[in-house]
Amino acid sequence: MGRLHHHAYIWLGHGDVLVKPGDAHRRPQHKEFLAAQVMPLECADWLLKPASRVEATFDVPKEGADWYVGQLAAYDDLFADSYAVDPAYEETVRVLSAGEDRVGGWWVTGGRFLSLNLIACSPHRVRPEYACPLG
Template identity: 35%
Template sequence: MHFHAYGYQGPGEAIRPYDAVRSPGGVGFETSPVPPERTAAWLAKPARFIKGTWDDPAEAVAWLERQYAEIEPSIAHPELRRHAPTVRTMAATALGTLRRGNDVVWVWWLTGGNYVDLVVVCCPNRDQDGHCPLGRR
């Protein structure tokens, strides 16, 4: 198993439920950077959407932590985060999750109505039929 990272940062209004661009086979799916409705469906998008690929889940989690550090100052309503887990706790949970073969999704609303979606998808994936977007076995 290996791990692919994906990310979206943009207008929150672009994330519409049941939108064709969010479903594999839907019009615009292969060109839209908007996250698919199902996490594993990232693997059905072209390889150009991959932000990183690793064999070691710890490296994938390090990518999540770096991405979080970049967006943390822009997270909307930081006062609500005081009751949320620390990034260290989130990273430890993510590592255990990936080691068990499950995908990890971190999402936040940012100031200005933007939205960030950081994802690490296991490949091959138990929830997505098909091949690795990079052709790995």
């Protein structure tokens, strides 16, 4: 996949896992990093996770924004007090069009954390040395 595109990643888990103790398992140098289901500390490090973690891939920014907004709607029941999360659709399209990542994270009911990510690939602007996980 040589053209700029974005890979979608989701993590929903208990907040304690984020710091179990410490955050070493969220760093690529750690032996548990590849197997750890938790989100990495640096957004670009999603690209180092196994390809099976990729939820979807988008070549068109508007399609990525549709996915992002759709995921927020799908998880709406997890947000306390049913408050509306503004997905900023137009901002998401702008960010993806610029080759940037779109990352969101929210504490949700039950002490859990929801992380939605659209990570730029081929190349990533901060980590251009990272290869596309899908080859």
